[in-house]
Amino acid sequence: MRQSLSVVKVGGSLVADRARLCRLLGALADGAEGPVAIVPGGGALADAVRATQGALGFPDPLAHRLALDAMAGMARIFAALEPRLAVTQDPGEGLAAGRVPVWDPSALEVGYPEIPENWSVSSDSLALWLATRLGAGTCLLVKSADPSPGAGPAELARAGLVDAAFEGFAARFPGRIVLRSLSGDRLCREAVAECAA
Incomplete structure (x- = not known):
């Protein structure tokens, strides 16, 4: 496992504070977290997909693919805000x-058996999936909400801070999961143990 690498999921809800988002992206580009691969949340673009599906009733697999497109759109927005970021389908x-x-994440639109194509999966679980694939030592989720101290993946999902599939993806990720919000770091209790060899 490449301990120095972190996958950093930047929540789409952070777009409500442009100055803070720009500072965060700039700090990541400056190497404040060491080597990183950034996973964008879908934000309002994904919310529009959810609302449109609710109004028109199209199937979940299509909504999943459109939500991936929303994340891809946010990736481009992040790179427009911080030009040192490079949008890529292959972070490695x-x-x-x-x-x-x-x-x-557009390449995921072809379908992967381990990724359910429904709303149980969001950018939180996809960040864990990518962190596992890249052999990252840490998956850092930056959110606007403050997690409860010591909350594990199941509690975070029940509280609505992560998606319903998060617990399963966390179980397959051997590194540390860190949630960071306005009040600082909270370690995700059930998934922070460093991997034994």
Whole structure:
């Protein structure tokens, strides 16, 4: 496992505070968290998909693919706000080239058996999926909401701070999961133990 790498999920809800979002993206580009791959939340773009599905009733797999497109759109927005970020479908390649990648998850639209194509999966679980694939040591979720101290994946899901599939993805991720909000870091109790060899 590459302990120095962190996958950082930047919540779409943070777009409500442009100055804070720009400071965060700038700090990540400056290396404040070491080598990172950034996962954008879908934010209002994903909310529009959910609302449109509610109004028109199209199937979940289509909504899932449109939500991935929303994340891809946010990746491009992040790169427009912080030009040192490089939008890529392959963050590993971006890291190897010495770039700070922001992930465009569009390639997931072909379907992966381990990723349910419904609203039980959001960018939180996808960040864990990517962190596992990249061999990251840490998955950092930056959110506007403050998690309860010591809450594990199941409690976080019940509180609505992460998606319903998060617990299963957390069980497969061998690194640390850190939730950061306006009040600082909270470690996700059930998934923070460092991996034994």
